[in-house]
Amino acid sequence: MSSTAENEEKINPNDNDCLDTLNLVDRAIVSRGSTRAFLSTPVERRLIKQILSVAAWAPSGTNMQPWKVTILAGKPRQRLSDAICEAFFSGDNGDERSWKYYPDEFFEPYKARRRACGIGLYQTLGIAKGETEKMRQQRARNYTFFDAPVGMIFSVHNDLEIGSWMDLGMFMQNIMVSARGHGLHTCAQAAFSDYHNIIREHLGIPDNETVVCGMAIGYADPKQEVNKYRPEREPLSSFANFEFYDEEAAV
Numbered sequence: 001m002s003s004t005a006e007n008e009e010k011i012n013p014n015d016n017d018c019l020d021t022l023n024l025v026d027r028a029i030v031s032r033g034s035t036r037a038f039l040s041t042p043v044e045r046r047l048i049k050q051i052l053s054v055a056a057w058a059p060s061g062t063n064m065q066p067w068k069v070t071i072l073a074g075k076p077r078q079r080l081s082d083a084i085c086e087a088f089f090s091g092d093n094g095d096e097r098s099w100k101y102y103p104d105e106f107f108e109p110y111k112a113r114r115r116a117c118g119i120g121l122y123q124t125l126g127i128a129k130g131e132t133e134k135m136r137q138q139r140a141r142n143y144t145f146f147d148a149p150v151g152m153i154f155s156v157h158n159d160l161e162i163g164s165w166m167d168l169g170m171f172m173q174n175i176m177v178s179a180r181g182h183g184l185h186t187c188a189q190a191a192f193s194d195y196h197n198i199i200r201e202h203l204g205i206p207d208n209e210t211v212v213c214g215m216a217i218g219y220a221d222p223k224q225e226v227n228k229y230r231p232e233r234e235p236l237s238s239f240a241n242f243e244f245y246d247e248e249a250a251v
C-alpha cells in the first residue's frame with residue numbers, strides 16, 4: 001500500500017487528548033515548542049547540570065562529542081544581553097558569520113514553509129506586514145533570551161566538519177527534550193551567532209571555535225500569546241518514502 005493520509009499518524013501538539021495517547025518520550029518531543037516568553041522563575045544550577053549530563057548521551061561520529069556549551073545565568077547573562085542589545089539598537093548588524101544557515105536564494109518547498117512560519121509568528125504577535133520597528137523589537141528579544149533566566153551558547157572547533165555539526169544538533173535536541181521532562185521550555189537561537197565577537201569577548205570563547213547557536217531555557221510564561229504559536233508539520237508522505245519497505249519481510 002502506498003503511504004496515504006489514511007494511515008498516517010496525525011500528531012497535534014495543541015490537543016491534550018492526542019498528547020495523552022503518547023508515551024513519555026514522545027510527549028516530551030511533541031510538547032517541545034520554541035518558547036519566546038519566559039517567567040523570571042530561576043532554574044537551579046543542579047537541574048541544568050543534570051539536563052546537560054543527560055544530553056551528552058547523544059550519539060556522535062566515532063564518539064568525538066564535539067559539543068561545547070557555555071551556560072549563563074544572573075549578572076553574566078544580563079551583561080551579555082545588554083552588550084548585544086546595545087550593539088543591535090545602535091545599528092550594528094553584527095559580525096560576518098563564518099557559516100551560513102540558509103542558502104542565498106530560497107526555493108520551494110522551503111521558501112513557502114519559511115514564509116508561513118514568519119507570517120504565523122508575526123500574526124500571533126499582532127505585528128502587521130511592514131511594521132518593521134515592531135519586527136526589530138521582536139528580533140531584539142532574542143538577545144535577552146526572551147527573558148529566560150538561563151541562556152546557553154554552543155560552539156564547535158573550527159577545524160571540525162559538517163558531521164560534528166550534526167552531532168551538536170543532536171546534543172541540542174537532547175537538551176530541549178530533557179528540559180521538557182523537567183517542565184522547562186526552550187528556544188534554539190541562531191540569532192546569537194550574528195554577534196559572535198561580542199560573545200567571544202564576554203565568554204572567553206577562543207578564536208578557534210565557531211559560535212554556532214544560543215538557547216533560552218526556563219519556565220514558559222503561559223499568559224503570553226506568542227507561546228501558543230506552533231507551526232505545523234508536513235505530512236509523513238511528504239518526506240518519508242516507504243516504497244522499499246516490504247511489509248512481509250518486516251513482520
Ligand SMILES: Cc1cc2nc3c(=O)[nH]c(=O)nc-3n(C[C@H](O)[C@H](O)[C@H](O)COP(=O)(O)O)c2cc1C
Pocket residue numbers: 032033034035036117142187188189190191192213229230231
Ligand atoms: C538551530 C535553530 C536555530 C533557531 N534560531 C532561532 C532564533 O534565532 N530565533 C527564534 O525566535 N527562533 C529560532 N529557532 C526556532 C525555529 O523558528 C522553530 O524551531 C521553527 O519555527 C519550528 O517551530 P517549533 O520549534 O516551535 O516547533 C531556531 C531553531 C533551530 C533549530
